[in-house]
Amino acid sequence: MKKNLFRVETILVMAVLLMLLLIGLVNPAALNQNTLFNMLRSFITVGIFGMGVLVVLVSGGMDVSFTYIAPVAAYLAVRILVAADYSGSVIVPFLLAALFGAAMGAANGLLIARYDFPSMIVTLGTGAAFQGLTVFFVGATHITALPGGMLDMSRTNLATVQFADGSQGGINITIVITVAVIILVWFLLNKTIWGRGLYALGGSKTSAYRVGFPVGRLQFSLYTLVGCLAGITGVIYMSLNRQATPHLMVGTELDVIAAVVLGGASVFGGRGTVMGAVLGIALVTILNNSLILIGIPTQWQKAAIGVVILTGTALPIVLGKLKRCLK
Amino acid sequence: MKNIKTLRALAGSNMQNAFLVMGILLVCAVVGALRPTVFLTWDNINSMCLQISEVGLLTLGMMLAFLIGGIDLSVVSNAVLSATISGSVMLELADTSTGLAIAAAIVVALAVSIVCGFVNGLLIAQIKLPAILATLGTNSLFRGIATGLTGGSTLSGYPMAFSLISNGHIFGIYYAFLIFIVAAALISLYLNRLRGGFLASMTGSNEKAAYYSGVSTKRVIISVHTLVGLIAGVAGIVMMSRSNSINPDYGTSYLLQTILVCVVAGVNINGGRTRISGVALSLVLMQMISTSFNILLSQYTGANFFKNFAWGFLLLLIMVLNFYSGRVRTRQSGRLST
Numbered sequence: 055m056k057k058n059l060f061r062v063e064t065i066l067v068m069a070v071l072l073m074l075l076l077i078g079l080v081n082p083a084a085l086n087q088n089t090l091f092n093m094l095r096s097f098i099t100v101g102i103f104g105m106g107v108l109v110v111l112v113s114g115g116m117d118v119s120f121t122y123i124a125p126v127a128a129y130l131a132v133r134i135l136v137a138a139d140y141s142g143s144v145i146v147p148f149l150l151a152a153l154f155g156a157a158m159g160a161a162n163g164l165l166i167a168r169y170d171f172p173s174m175i176v177t178l179g180t181g182a183a184f185q186g187l188t189v190f191f192v193g194a195t196h197i198t199a200l201p202g203g204m205l206d207m208s209r210t211n212l213a214t215v216q217f218a219d220g221s222q223g224g225i226n227i228t229i230v231i232t233v234a235v236i237i238l239v240w241f242l243l244n245k246t247i248w249g250r251g252l253y254a255l256g257g258s259k260t261s262a263y264r265v266g267f268p269v270g271r272l273q274f275s276l277y278t279l280v281g282c283l284a285g286i287t288g289v290i291y292m293s294l295n296r297q298a299t300p301h302l303m304v305g306t307e308l309d310v311i312a313a314v315v316l317g318g319a320s321v322f323g324g325r326g327t328v329m330g331a332v333l334g335i336a337l338v339t340i341l342n343n344s345l346i347l348i349g350i351p352t353q354w355q356k357a358a359i360g361v362v363i364l365t366g367t368a369l370p371i372v373l374g375k376l377k378r379c380l381k
Numbered sequence: 382m383k384n385i386k387t388l389r390a391l392a393g394s395n396m397q398n399a400f401l402v403m404g405i406l407l408v409c410a411v412v413g414a415l416r417p418t419v420f421l422t423w424d425n426i427n428s429m430c431l432q433i434s435e436v437g438l439l440t441l442g443m444m445l446a447f448l449i450g451g452i453d454l455s456v457v458s459n460a461v462l463s464a465t466i467s468g469s470v471m472l473e474l475a476d477t478s479t480g481l482a483i484a485a486a487i488v489v490a491l492a493v494s495i496v497c498g499f500v501n502g503l504l505i506a507q508i509k510l511p512a513i514l515a516t517l518g519t520n521s522l523f524r525g526i527a528t529g530l531t532g533g534s535t536l537s538g539y540p541m542a543f544s545l546i547s548n549g550h551i552f553g554i555y556y557a558f559l560i561f562i563v564a565a566a567l568i569s570l571y572l573n574r575l576r577g578g579f580l581a582s583m584t585g586s587n588e589k590a591a592y593y594s595g596v597s598t599k600r601v602i603i604s605v606h607t608l609v610g611l612i613a614g615v616a617g618i619v620m621m622s623r624s625n626s627i628n629p630d631y632g633t634s635y636l637l638q639t640i641l642v643c644v645v646a647g648v649n650i651n652g653g654r655t656r657i658s659g660v661a662l663s664l665v666l667m668q669m670i671s672t673s674f675n676i677l678l679s680q681y682t683g684a685n686f687f688k689n690f691a692w693g694f695l696l697l698l699i700m701v702l703n704f705y706s707g708r709v710r711t712r713q714s715g716r717l718s719t
Contacts, residue, residue, distance in 0.1 A: 116513075118637070165697065169704050175644050178637055179696035186690025190678075194686070305633055308454065312517055321513055353532045357525025364518035368508050 062318030062370060066333035069366075073340050080348040087215055091223045093343045095294070099303075100310060100335055101232040102287045105239040106280040107314045108331040112243065113276055114256035114323025115173035119162060119181030120284040121307040126188045127154035127281075128288025129300040133192055135201040144203030144293075151285035158184055159281015163274035173277075188300050197298040204293040228290045235283060240328040252276060256323025309359075313338040316366040337362070396706055397647035400699060401662040405669060412673040419676055427555065429668045431547070434561035435623065436635055436642070437664050438616035441568055442609040443639040444660055448572075449585040449605050450652025451512030455501060457635045458523035459610055460617035463494040464627040465527040467618070468536040471543065479540040486543070490621075491614040497523055498610015502603035520636075527629035537626035546622040557619050564615060569657045571608075581605050586653025641692055642667060645699055667692060 078085045103120060110117040131150035140146065158180070165176045211224030243249035251272045254262040263269045292298045317334025319326030341362060345355050412420045419425060439456055446453035467490035474482035497519070504515035547557035572578035583591040584601045592598045621627045644650060645667070646659030671688035678687055 169701065171700050171704075172650060175640070175650065175700070176697070178640060178644075179693040179700075181693065182637070182641075182689040183693030183697070186686045186688065186693065189686035190690060308517060308520065312521070315514060315517070321511055351529075354525065354529040356521055357529050360518050360520070360522025360525050363521060364504070364510075364515070367514045367518060368504070368510055371509060 063327070063330050063333060065369065066317065066330065066337060070333065070337050070340060073337065073344065077344050077347050085347075088223050089343065089347070091215075091225055093339050094225050094229060096343065097335065097339050098226065098228050098232050098294070099287050099291045100313070100339060101332070102235050102283055102290070103310045104314050104317075104331050104335045105235050105328070106283045106287075107311055108317075108319055108326050108328065109239060109243070109252065109276055110173070110280055111311075111314060111319040111321060112256050112323065112326045113252045113273065114259065115166065115273070115277075116311075116321065117162070117177045117277070117280060118174060118307045118311075119158075119177035119184070120280060120287075121303045121305065121310070122181035122185045123155050123158045123281050124284040124288035124291065125298075125300050125302045125304065126184050126288075127151045127158060127285035128292050129197075129298050130154050130188065130192065131285075131289065132197055132200060132204075132292065132298045136197060136199065141202035144207045147201055147204055147289050148286060151289045152282045153285070155285020155288070156278050156282040159278045159284070160274065162281065163277030166277060167270040167273040185300060185304070192300075194300055198296060200293065200296060200298060204289065205296065208293045208296055226294060228294065231286065231290065235286075236328060236332060243328060248272070248275070253324055256320075256325070258324075309338070310335075312359075312363045316363060318370070334366075337366075397656070397659055397699070397703070398662060400702060401645070401659065401666055404666045404695070405662065408666070408669045408673055412669075412677065416676050420673060423553065425672065427550075427553065429665075429672055430558040431555045431623070433664050433668050434547075434555070434557040435616060435620050436638055436668075437561045437660075438564055438612055438619060439635055440639040440642045440660055440664060441564060441657075442612040442616070444643050444646075444648050444655050444657075445568070445581070445605055445609050445612070446512065446516075447585075447643055447648050447650050448652060448655045449581050449602055450588060451505060451602070451606075452516065452640075452650070453501065453606070453609050454513065454516040454636060455497070455520040455523055456516075456609060456613050456616075456639065457632050458520045458527070459494050459497045459613040460620060461627065461629060461631055462497060462523040462527045462617075463490040463614045464617035464621040464631075465531055465536060465629055466490070466493050468539065468621055468627050469530065471539055472536065475538075475540055479542055482540060483543050486539075487618060490618050491611060494610045494614025494617060495607055496610070498607040498613065499603065501610065502606030505606065506599040506602040524629060531629050533629060535626050535628040539621075539625050541625070544622050544625040547619050548623065557623065560615065560619060564612065565657055565661060568612075572655060572657070577601075577604065582653055582655070584652075588652075638667075638692075641696055645696055647703075666695075670695070 074085070077089075103124070106120055107117065128147075128151045131147045131154060134150060135147055162173075162177055162180050165171055165180070166173045207227060210227040212227050212229060214224040243252065251262065251267040254265060254267055255269060255272055259269060262272075288303075291303060295302070313335045314326070314331045315321060315334070316337065317326070317330035317332070319331060319334075338359065341359060342355065345358055346352050350358060409421065439460060442456045443453055446456070467486040470489045471482045471486035474485055501512075501516055501519055504510045504519070505512050508515075510518075545556070546560075547555065549556045551559070572582065580591070580596050580601050583594075583596055584598045588598050591601075617627075620632065640650075642660060642663050645663040647656050648654065648660065670691045674688045674691060
């Protein structure tokens with residue numbers, strides 16, 4: 055029991071509940087389905103991004119290129135489909151974007167695995183390079199006439215609720231993809247030798263190599279997977295916002311990383327759970343969407359997030375020290 | 382035999398600078414030949430210098446953070462926060478006396494940035510947060526405070542005299558550039574001649590070893606981060622005075638740029654090694670690349686983004702070149718020693 059009390063997940067669950075309670079107390083009217091739907095809507099994309107970040111962090115790496123890969127891959131897919139006058143199923147843009155994303159992720163993986171460069175520096179370079187290359191050669195025309203399937207998807211809700219004032223709200227169908235990705239990453243990390251390998255790699259690269267894990271292949275495959283996930287996120291984001299440019303989402307990478315780290319993943323690798331990451335992302339999403347509801351003006355939101363990140367990351371360390379002192 | 386070895390070692394240590402100088406000469410030659418009337422003119426060089434000084438100061442701060450084996454993701458936010466606070470103070474005092482307002486603004490900017498840097502240092506050294514996490518948090522916090530105080534809007538309407546800090550010139554050289562040169566010279570002095578700089582590089586190359594040889598690593602980390610803060614404050618004054626205004630969202634793209642410049646310059650991101658000469662050269666190269674793409678590709682809409690590609694590509698290229706030149710060197714030195 056005592057052991058569980060100090061776990062990051064427990065603290066996060068309490069923080070999330072406390073946050074919801076606070077909103078309920080301060081502004082009961084705000085705690086309705088619409089707020090919840092808004093939170094879920096922003097969770098859809100950040101959730102998938104977060105899973106990618108978690109995989110990278112567990113392996114001891116750092117990826118800052120995923121917010122570049124996502125819009126670029128999705129934008130390329132949209133441009134191709136618009137040029138081909140395509141209006142069929144939504145599967146095709148997803149496949150195309152996943153393919154482009156995977157290719158860009160593979161480039162990251164190749165540089166990191168083959169040359170053993172620091173992953174943060176590599177992804178810093180490739181992110182800028184991919185975006186620059188795309189904008190220059192393909193252009194950055196703002197597209198609002200998305201291929202048919204994507205527009206349909208943005209209108210399809212899993213559950214629709216009619217509110218008292220006549221407006222409608224609902225959970226977009228794409229949340230299914232997020233849930234599927236979360237389950238997939240959970241399965242990969244916990245139930246496969248690949249996932250074990252990632253934890254080993256993150257704990258100590260040399261040891262993982264000596265034990266016999268194919269370190270290079272692991273790194274290559276993991277960055278390819280993360281690129282692929284980023285491509286899918288890009289399509290979802292563009293479809294939800296009904297517009298496409300290669301600049302969307304760029305600049306949010308540190309926020310996503312912060313949320314995952316808040317969930318207990320170590321920036322030095324080897325530690326991190328899917329549950330923790332999901333809770334960390336949930337907490338940041340709730341904060342982002344609800345500070346205004348409990349009376350904190352929007353202009354102070356970023357500062358509040360900063361305080362949460364600092365306390366969230368410092369707390370386990372301080373608690374650990376406290377525990378040692380008590381002993 | 383010994384001479385050859387020393388020569389090789391020398392070539393090795395300056396390999397990066399050699400690449401950079403070659404790059405600069407190449408850009409000069411190509412763009413100078415293609416657009417002789419625009420590129421190598423005094424006006425263009427001067428405007429490049431003005432742009433270098435702002436990013437350059439921030440890069441010097443980032444370099445010091447790298448030196449002690451850390452990183453400072455909050456360096457740009459720190460500059461923006463100290464600029465916004467000092468800007469508000471200046472606006473308050475502007476009616477009474479221009480001189481007083483400007484002096485107060487400078488003092489406030491430096492004080493705020495020093496406090497911010499000190500907070501970073503405390504979080505890293507005292508609470509033992511990893512530098513990347515601590516500064517990730519303070520990055521959000523500093524920029525958040527700046528946004529909160531201004532409500533996200535731009536502060537402007539400073540006394541005209543304030544803009545002279547960056548835009549005034551002597552012998553045709555902008556003050557901003559001179560400030561950058563002086564800062565670089567002082568930091569170079571600190572690193573090469575002063576005790577603090579030596580202890581900082583000791584701490585960066587091996588913190589444990591430094592600790593056991595009697596260095597108070599905690600104090601070193603706190604003081605270096607405070608120094609990084611101070612530099613960010615100077616950068617804040619320069620960036621605010623360049624346009625005589627400050628927006629809390631200003632300069633978000635600078636952060637990755639400063640890291641990029643450091644890596645291209647050959648600063649060891651794991652700590653212990655800095656290269657002021659490399660930083661200066663790579664700043665010049667980066668600026669030249671971005672300016673020349675803007676000149677050469679001005680008829681295309683995406684010209685501004687092609688420089689992103691060029692920077693990213695340059696970073697990866699230099700890393701790959703270093704990888705192969707390093708391997709050749711170790712192979713050769715191995716052969717020599719047998």
